[in-house]
Amino acid sequence: MFLDKKINFKRLIIFISTFILLFLLAIIFFKSLKTENVYIPNQLIGKEIPNFASKSLFEDQYLESEKIFINKKYYLINIWASWCGPCRDEHPYLVKLSQNDKLKIVGINFKDKKNNALSFLNKQGNPYKQIFVDYDGSLSINLGAYGIPETLLINNKKIVLLKFIGPLNSQKYQKIIDAINNEK
Amino acid sequence: MKNKLFILILIGLFFSINSSYSKEDHLDELKKISKNIRCLICQGQSIDDSNSDFAINIKYVILKKLNEGSSEDEIYDFLKSKYGDWIVYKPEFKLYNLLLWLIPYFIFFIGGILIYQKIFKKNEKTY
Numbered sequence: 001m002f003l004d005k006k007i008n009f010k011r012l013i014i015f016i017s018t019f020i021l022l023f024l025l026a027i028i029f030f031k032s033l034k035t036e037n038v039y040i041p042n043q044l045i046g047k048e049i050p051n052f053a054s055k056s057l058f059e060d061q062y063l064e065s066e067k068i069f070i071n072k073k074y075y076l077i078n079i080w081a082s083w084c085g086p087c088r089d090e091h092p093y094l095v096k097l098s099q100n101d102k103l104k105i106v107g108i109n110f111k112d113k114k115n116n117a118l119s120f121l122n123k124q125g126n127p128y129k130q131i132f133v134d135y136d137g138s139l140s141i142n143l144g145a146y147g148i149p150e151t152l153l154i155n156n157k158k159i160v161l162l163k164f165i166g167p168l169n170s171q172k173y174q175k176i177i178d179a180i181n182n183e184k
Numbered sequence: 185m186k187n188k189l190f191i192l193i194l195i196g197l198f199f200s201i202n203s204s205y206s207k208e209d210h211l212d213e214l215k216k217i218s219k220n221i222r223c224l225i226c227q228g229q230s231i232d233d234s235n236s237d238f239a240i241n242i243k244y245v246i247l248k249k250l251n252e253g254s255s256e257d258e259i260y261d262f263l264k265s266k267y268g269d270w271i272v273y274k275p276e277f278k279l280y281n282l283l284l285w286l287i288p289y290f291i292f293f294i295g296g297i298l299i300y301q302k303i304f305k306k307n308e309k310t311y
Contacts, residue, residue: 040229043268137241138248144266146224147238 044144044160049077052139057109057117057131068106068130069158074104074180077152078128079140081112082120087149090167091124097173098127102180107131110148112137112138153179205232217246220273221263222281230273 053064069075078094080087098105107128109117114133121128134140143152146165153162153176161179164172218232225236231243242263249259263271275281 039222039224039268039270043266136244136248138245140265141245143242 010027040146040165042163044152045163046102046161048158049154049160050142052132052142054132054134054139054170057107057114063132067130069154069156071104074103074156074161075154076103076176077108077143078105078148079108079110079134079143079148081110081147081148083112083118084110084148086167088120088124089150090151091127093168093170093173094127095125097116097176100177100180102175104129108134108139108143110134111137176183210247212258213242213250214247217250217259218243220260221246222271222273224267224271 023085024140049065053062053081055061056063072075076094077098097103105127107130109131111134116130132139140148140150149167150171151162151168152160154160162175168176215232219230221231221233221242223229223231223236223239223242224239225232229239231239231246246259249262254262260272269276275284277285
C-alpha cells in the first residue's frame with residue numbers, strides 16, 4: 001500500500017507538471033498569434049547615413065552626398081520611380097513639403113528610364129533639389145531600403161530621424177512637419 | 185569510326201568543362217549566401233527562393249560585392265548593418281543568442297537521459 005501511495009504521488013507530480021507546461025505553451029502560442037510578426041528593418045534610425053554618389057538625373061553631373069547634405073537644414077531622401085504607382089500617390093505630399101523652408105528634398109530615382117522619370121516630374125511637379133540616379137538598386141540597398149517608395153528624414157548631421165516605408169500620407173506628412181518643427 | 189567520334193566528343197567535353205571552371209563568376213558562393221539571407225518582402229523565403237524585387241536587388245548587390253573581392257562574412261556584416269541581424273538566417277553565436285544555440289542541445293541531452301533511463305528501467309523489470 002505504501003508503494004501505491006508513492007506511485008500515485010509520482011503520477012500526480014507528472015500530471016501537474018504536464019498541465020502547467022501545456023498551459024504555459026498555450027499562453028505563449030496565443031500571445032504570439034496576436035503579436036505583429038512582420039519584421040520591419042529600422043536599423044539606420046538614429047545612425048548616420050553612409051556617403052553615396054552617382055550621376056544626376058538632370059545633367060551629366062556626378063553628385064556626391066557629402067557635398068549636398070551640408071546646409072543647416074533637414075533633408076528628406078525620397079526613393080522613387082516613374083513606374084511606381086504609390087510614388088505617384090505620394091507625390092503631392094512631396095511637392096507640398098518642398099515648399100517648406102526648413103526642408104530640402106533629395107530624390108533617388110530607382111531603376112528607371114531617364115525620359116520616363118523626366119516626364120513624370122513634368123506632369124506631377126518636381127519637389128527635388130537634387131536627384132541621384134540608382135541604375136541597379138545598389139544605392140538604395142546602401143541606405144537600407146526595403147522597397148519603393150521609401151522616405152528618410154535626416155537632420156543636418158546626416159542622422160536618420162524617421163524612416164517611412166511605403167507612400168507618404170497625411171499622418172506621415174504630419175510626423176515630418178512635427179519632427180522638423182520640434183527638433184532643436 | 186564510331187569509336188573515333190566518341191573519343192572526339194569526350195575530348196571536346198573535357199575542354200569545355202575545364203573552361204567553365206576557370207570562370208570566376210561566384211555563382212556558387214552567391215547561391216550559398218542567398219540561401220542564408222531572409223527575404224524581407226516574402227519573409228518566409230530566403231533570397232535564393234524569392235523572386236521579389238527586393239530579393240533580386242540584394243542578389244545583385246551580393247554578386248557585385250563578391251566580384252569586388254568581399255568575403256562571405258563581410259557581406260553578412262554589410263547586410264546586417266543595413267537591415268539588422270534578423271536578415272541572416274543563421275544567428276551569430278553571441279551572448280544574447282546563447283540560449284537559442286544551447287537549448288536544442290540541452291533538450292537533446294535530456295531526451296538522451298530519459299531514453300537511457302527507460303531502457304535501463306525496462307531491463308530491471310525483466311528480472
